Structure formats: structure tokens, C-alpha cells
Amino acid sequence: MSDRVRPTEDRIAALFRAKAEWHRLQARAPLREKVRILLELQRQDYPLLKRHRRLEWWEEPWIIEP
Amino acid sequence: MKSDGVIEDYAIGGAMAVLFYAEPTRTYDLDVFVLLPRSEGTIVVLTPVYAWLEARGFEPRAEHVIIHGVPVQLIPAYNDLVEAAVTESRVLDYEDVSVQVTPPEHLIAIALQTGGGKRRERAFQLLETADIDRGVLVDLLSRFRIQAPWSGDE
Numbered sequence: 001m002s003d004r005v006r007p008t009e010d011r012i013a014a015l016f017r018a019k020a021e022w023h024r025l026q027a028r029a030p031l032r033e034k035v036r037i038l039l040e041l042q043r044q045d046y047p048l049l050k051r052h053r054r055l056e057w058w059e060e061p062w063i064i065e066p
Numbered sequence: 067m068k069s070d071g072v073i074e075d076y077a078i079g080g081a082m083a084v085l086f087y088a089e090p091t092r093t094y095d096l097d098v099f100v101l102l103p104r105s106e107g108t109i110v111v112l113t114p115v116y117a118w119l120e121a122r123g124f125e126p127r128a129e130h131v132i133i134h135g136v137p138v139q140l141i142p143a144y145n146d147l148v149e150a151a152v153t154e155s156r157v158l159d160y161e162d163v164s165v166q167v168t169p170p171e172h173l174i175a176i177a178l179q180t181g182g183g184k185r186r187e188r189a190f191q192l193l194e195t196a197d198i199d200r201g202v203l204v205d206l207l208s209r210f211r212i213q214a215p216w217s218g219d220e
Binding site for chain 2: 008017020024026027031032035037038041042045057058059060062063064
């Protein structure tokens with residue numbers, strides 16, 4: 001068994017609560033902001049996915065404004 | 067399209083509908099569930115829908131139609147649950163434009179009914195972060211005989 005110092009259960013619970021809260025806030029972001037994030041995700045993913053497989057034509061990032 | 071009688075009704079579905087209720091997830095197309103006008107035959111014909119879109123300059127490409135740079139897939143309601151998703155859709159607003167969107171409870175039910183890891187993940191994502199009416203969801207799952215993955219835990 002490791003002798004590393006580990007965070008307390010309370011600390012871990014607090015971290016997970018904060019994480020869940022952050023996801024809830026993201027879910028409540030204005031729709032326009034969510035579309036902006038979606039477009040950003042598409043742009044970031046594209047070169048990574050392209051490296052691994054041949055992409056379908058419809059998998060290209062959308063050239064639109066949110 | 068509705069006023070021209072090409073479709074009876076519609077609702078945005080899939081990951082773009084999820085966007086209205088939960089965190090953004092990756093998607094590359096926009097799914098739209100459509101109710102087609104009733105006809106005599108038993109075969110679903112999308113020709114009038116595509117003709118209507120082409121007449122307005124929207125280019126069909128394989129299974130999609132490109133509408134203002136976005137690949138859109140028009141999916142005729144393929145079962146009672148998807149039909150309910152359209153008839154019970156919510157009218158929401160995007161930049162002052164009213165759009166009909168599949169309710170989050172229906173999105174969860176469709177994801178569970180369709181199955182697969184990605185859709186199951188979508189169902190849990192909605193359950194955890196969206197405002198879900200649990201009563202509506204339970205009723206939907208029972209109405210369409212869908213087994214909830216969490217029902218074994220209770």
C-alpha cells in the first residue's frame with residue numbers, strides 16, 4: 001500500500017461537487033455561447049480525427065457564426 | 067415547409083436538441099424529425115421534401131441537405147416515440163427565432179431506446195445536468211416499454 005499523503009474524503013467530495021456545479025453552469029450557458037463552444041470543438045477535433053481515419057464530408061467543421 | 071404542406075410537423079432532435087438543455091457535445095449534423103403528410107402508400111417518400119428544399123437553393127448531398135452551411139438530416143418519425151417527440155415538442159427560441167425542439171425527457175427515452183454507448187452517455191448527461199421532469203420521463207419509459215438502465219439498481 002502506498003504511503004503517499006491522500007486528500008481527505010471531504011476534500012474529494014468538495015472537488016466533485018465543484019465539478020458537478022461547473023457542468024450545471026455549462027448546461028445553463030446561453031444557447032449562442034453553447035453553439036460557439038460546439039463550433040470550437042468541431043475545429044479542434046477535425047485535425048485530430050483526420051489523423052486517425054478518413055473523414056466523411058459532413059464531418060467538417062461548420063463555417064458559420066453562432 | 068409546414069405551411070406548404072410538405073411536412074406536417076417537425077422537431078429538432080439529436081445532439082443539437084441536447085444543446086438546448088445541457089452542455090454542448092460534439093456533433094457534425096443537425097437531425098430534424100419530421101412528420102410527413104399521411105398518404106395511401108406504405109413507403110416513406112421524401113422526394114417532395116427534397117424538391118421543396120432544392121427549389122429554395124438548399125443542396126442535397128447524400129443523406130443530408132446543406133442549409134446555410136450546416137448538414138441537416140431529415141428523419142421521418144420512425145416509431146411512436148419519435149412521433150411523440152414531434153407532437154409533444156417544445157417551442158424554444160434561438161436568437162429571436164422560434165424553433166420546435168424535442169423535449170429533454172423524450173431525448174433520454176430515444177437515446178435509451180436506440181441504445182449504444184454514445185447515446186447512453188447522452189441520456190446520463192441530460193439526467194445529470196438538465197432540468198428533467200422525472201414523472202414525465204418515467205411515464206414515457208413505461209408508455210414505450212423502455213427499460214431504464216438504472217431500474218435494476220432500485
